[in-house]
Amino acid sequence: MxxxxxxxxxxxxxxxxxxxxxxxxxxxxxxxxxxxxxxxxxxxxxxxxxxxxxxxxxxxxxxxxxxTPSQSPAAAAPTATTRENGLTLTGERFFISVSGETSDEVSALWDKLSSGAEIVEKFGPSRFAPGFGMLTDRFGVTWILQVTAPYAA
Incomplete structure (x- = not known):
């Protein structure tokens, strides 16, 4: 199944x-x-x-x-994002995570998705992936984009 x-x-x-x-x-x-x-x-x-x-x-x-129908309660405001010891911390209830196999593939998506977005963590090499970034798009949705290929730090 x-x-x-x-x-x-x-x-x-x-x-x-x-x-x-x-x-x-x-x-x-x-x-x-x-x-x-x-x-x-x-x-x-x-x-x-x-x-x-x-x-x-x-x-x-x-x-x-x-x-949502207009009589539904308003969505809760997103919580603050902070950086601590080089890590991005946020109180968001969820992120949408998009993974791809190459930096070129994922960075092309990043370039489009980041239009009008608030950048939480700029896309680029990280300690755990050859490409990683986090943003909140113009509709208030938080996304993580990352490259899944093995990373030789």
């Missing part, structure tokens, strides 16, 4: 823009279905928001997203 886990992000009206951005970074096919496509009257405030969204790429990247 094979099991696959896919990150599902919750937004407040930005799901379509986020999914379009992630598709521009990782490639693949985008599906975005609005609440009105499922029968919500088009004159209601959430009708054009995404109830089901997904990007699937041939390289294995997959992410899902939707817009």
């Amino acid at each position: 094979a099991i696959t886990a896919t990150t599902h992000l919750n937004f407040h009206g930005e799901a379509r823009q986020a999914l379009e951005f992630y598709q521009s970074v990782f490639g693949g096919n985008l599906t975005a279905v609005a609440y009105s496509d499922f029968g919500m009257p088009k004159d209601l405030p959430d009708a054009d928001k995404v109830v089901f969204g997904q990007v699937n790429a041939e390289n294995g990247f997959s992410i899902m997203a939707y817009d």
